[in-house]
Amino acid sequence: MFHSKIGEVMRELGSSQPTAVELEILRILWELGPSPVREIHTRLAELKGTNYSTTVKMLSVMLTKGLVKRDENATPHIYRAAMTRDRAAKRFLTELIEKVYDGSAMSLVLQALAGGKASKTEIDEARRLLDEMEGQS
Amino acid sequence: MFHSKIGEVMRELGSSQPTAVELEILRILWELGPSPVREIHTRLAELKGTNYSTTVKMLSVMLTKGLVKRDENATPHIYRAAMTRDRAAKRFLTELIEKVYDGSAMSLVLQALAGGKASKTEIDEARRLLDEMEGQS
């Protein structure tokens, strides 16, 4: 049989997307900043009730995938997200637009948000950004 | 051991997110409209070189997940996406914002797009949408 190994190849190319649990861990790291496993685990266990071992393992998997980094000099080891929240959001979004719309879909993204919870402040902020963007191009 | 079954539960609640291949198939359906397996397969095989059986199986999996529907009266059976492209985009985006930012992040989404390929036309369209949104609230 011919079974492809795209996942593996992608990972070697450094373009692996975080899975569900991985994303939860990243969120925790974004919120907490660099933290030891114990801290991360406490938060994760609140959400999922999983075991300490699981958290350790997930972090080690994420380390080999390059999703997190760690300082091994410190004891206990300190983990941090390899990507900033904004950078991650940007990547996810780009990928999303790419996958769902074959790229370039500014107005559709806005449309998607339109039903949502944009406040007056956010709308003004958005206008400001639009002006900036126009200025640049 | 305690192994959770969140995926299963989510699915029963109707909130399963399509996986990689599933999304590819949805894209094909969005582009082609309702189609028999053969058509879908031809496209999918171009992208991934996979077997006809695989396409059939994926479609049957997606059917049980409710991601696609099919007309069994016609021969061959005709499959179609259960969700429109726009609706899917909206769901993905909401989920993304939820997962990465705990909700509400209009300006951040725009920021994420800022480096990108927004044309003058798109920016104007965006302004128009912002006006509309403000009007509604």
Place this chain on the structure above:
DNA sequence: TTGTGTTAGCGAAACCTTTCGCTACAATCG
């Protein structure tokens, strides 16, 4: 009818993700 090709489906293999038990080791306490 018999062969030829197309469609549908099942079950299992391969792979990936998530989970944990068990073990080892370091640090800290009495």
Place this chain on the structure above:
DNA sequence: CGATTGTAGCGAAAGGTTTCGCTAACACAA
């Protein structure tokens, strides 16, 4: 110094996804 507690890691199980081989059923031409 033990004994106890916290940290790190490995390997394997459980679950999910993706892949296909094989078989059955159906349609249509020879």
